[in-house]
Amino acid sequence: MDGKEQLERVRERVIETIAKNMNLYGITDSIGRLYGMLYFQNHPMTLDEMKEELGMSKTSMSTSVRTLTDLKMVEKVWKKGTRKDLYQAEEDWYQTFIDFFSIKWRAGISMNIAAMTKSILELERLAKSEEADEEVRTAAEIDITKMKAALSYYEWLNRLVDSFESEEIFDFIPKNKDEL
Amino acid sequence: MDGKEQLERVRERVIETIAKNMNLYGITDSIGRLYGMLYFQNHPMTLDEMKEELGMSKTSMSTSVRTLTDLKMVEKVWKKGTRKDLYQAEEDWYQTFIDFFSIKWRAGISMNIAAMTKSILELERLAKSEEADEEVRTAAEIDITKMKAALSYYEWLNRLVDSFESEEIFDFIPKNKDEL
């Protein structure tokens, strides 16, 4: 078998695996394949080259690359003499992991903490209110307990993400198995 | 304002927030709302009760509850004297977090490790082959380096998940802020 062809086939398969994996994280196959392709390409690519390589529209390449740069999985690079935008894959997957979950989780965490905090306050007022009848007040108490548990979980998650961003997580789970 | 109604409104809002958050993790709004509802319900529910409460079809309740039990976010409970299946929400969100990512990530990790390992072997054979021309061989070498880096990342992720499942992660990031 031709060596070049074999190399190509291996790449294809690995890219497909990467795409399928990213799919698990809520990224579409196309975008996953784009990332995989950029990962194995050893030079930055233009939108037209991506379009050519994947057989998709330039519009799709534009929006997909936008998604990937938002997730910091791809970055725009500058090169003298060309007017086209050039993009290359972030190669450090530890970094990719950290950025991905920091970006995704932080948004949700703060949203949830805000909602829970506000709701706890409202229910505490209700639980103490003279007007509300007994049944409602005990129900409110129960909900408050649940929301406080949720709040404590979100604070923990926040600290977990902190340890990702500060890379302190690698003190606990070292990158190399034997380290520490 | 009526206390019961106010309680209801607060719950609705929190459930909506929970659903929106789960959405971030690739769970649909409906399923998220179902989980949120079960979380605040203080007793196990039947499919018919869920259907009633959410105004959706029983079929949907059945499949949604299946998704949630697969993720260990909901469990079936047994109660004497009823023929209907009863379900209740897992209330410990730390546990939910651990199960969710263990289940989701493990599958991807082993799939990827297998694919990478196989591909590395194939490319190493190619890189050493006399028949392949220089260009292909150096390209293979580069790909091998990248795949080995990927492999090392997946092994790290595996160890991270280990620390979730063994709950050793809580030694590093304690549940309560002040602990340790």
Next chain:
DNA sequence: CAGTACGTTCAGTTTTTACTGTACAAAGTT
């Protein structure tokens, strides 16, 4: 300053996913 090259916006289309109602199988009741 006209002309060209480039990336993105937007409206329309295709594909995928979520949801429903009917039909059915399994288990319980009389």
Next chain:
DNA sequence: AACTTTGTACAGTAAAAACTGAACGTACTG
């Protein structure tokens, strides 16, 4: 054994998401 009750499979429909091509704005080029 006939009749209920319950959960789920399946096929069809409705809703959502991905994708495309044409049109546009911006910035570079001669």
